[in-house]
Amino acid sequence: MLGYNYARFGSIFEFGHRYQLTGPALPANYQNVSSVEYVLPNAFTYILRLPALSSEFPFVSVPWIKERMWPSFIRLPENYYYSEPTAGILFLVPLIGLTGLFLLRFFWLLLDGEIHFERRVEQQSTQFALSWLSYSLLAYVLIQLAILLVFISSSLRYLFDIAPALILLSSVFVAANLKNLAQKTYQERLLAFSWLFISGISALSGILIGLTGSNNHFANHNPQLFESLLNWFR
Numbered sequence: 001m002l003g004y005n006y007a008r009f010g011s012i013f014e015f016g017h018r019y020q021l022t023g024p025a026l027p028a029n030y031q032n033v034s035s036v037e038y039v040l041p042n043a044f045t046y047i048l049r050l051p052a053l054s055s056e057f058p059f060v061s062v063p064w065i066k067e068r069m070w071p072s073f074i075r076l077p078e079n080y081y082y083s084e085p086t087a088g089i090l091f092l093v094p095l096i097g098l099t100g101l102f103l104l105r106f107f108w109l110l111l112d113g114e115i116h117f118e119r120r121v122e123q124q125s126t127q128f129a130l131s132w133l134s135y136s137l138l139a140y141v142l143i144q145l146a147i148l149l150v151f152i153s154s155s156l157r158y159l160f161d162i163a164p165a166l167i168l169l170s171s172v173f174v175a176a177n178l179k180n181l182a183q184k185t186y187q188e189r190l191l192a193f194s195w196l197f198i199s200g201i202s203a204l205s206g207i208l209i210g211l212t213g214s215n216n217h218f219a220n221h222n223p224q225l226f227e228s229l230l231n232w233f234r
Contacts, residue, residue: 099170
């Protein structure tokens with residue numbers, strides 16, 4: 001790979017990334033493509049930015065980001081590019097947000113001494129496999145998220161790099177710790193129901209957001225069907 005880089009670009013450390021960028025995403029100084037100055041606006045957008053809600057079908061969409069949509073405590077870096085439609089993953093995939101609440105409860109019970117881990121010989125292979133999978137997914141998410149946070153621009157498509165891994169990691173965590181999170185049987189059932197319900201909401205959210213997308217492709221290519229759905233939900 002290094003030899004290929006040198007033969008094509010004249011440097012073993014040039015992977016061609018700069019040639020893929022265009023417009024505002026390619027500053028005059030390529031060094032500005034990545035910077036810690038982008039961490040705060042990217043973190044806000046990827047985690048906490050709200051989608052647009054409406055009383056009309058499809059009820060939820062991801063709007064194009066405008067300057068007035070930034071909170072006052074965030075000062076945008078000079079080269080930061082943010083116009084693409086993006087929203088926080090906690091709201092686009094509520095399943096991940098719910099898992100975050102479960103994780104807080106897990107650590108609270110753990111610090112309070114109410115969670116005890118018991119190792120059973122017959123379950124060691126399963127526990128090892130789950131641990132290996134969880135740590136691998138976590139490492140992947142953290143590395144990928146670090147790259148996204150220091151990049152010059154934010155985009156909904158970049159979230160696709162971590163969303164599937166986060167969903168899988170959330171599923172493994174809840175399945176492995178549901179009994180630890182609940183102290184009584186009815187609590188376990190309530191948590192399980194909440195998990196299934198929010199999972200359905202997450203799937204529905206993805207479908208509804210996909211109906212509009214960034215350029216209303218569904219409405220443009222299927223105007224009659226979209227109009228029928230719009231009228232049916234009125």
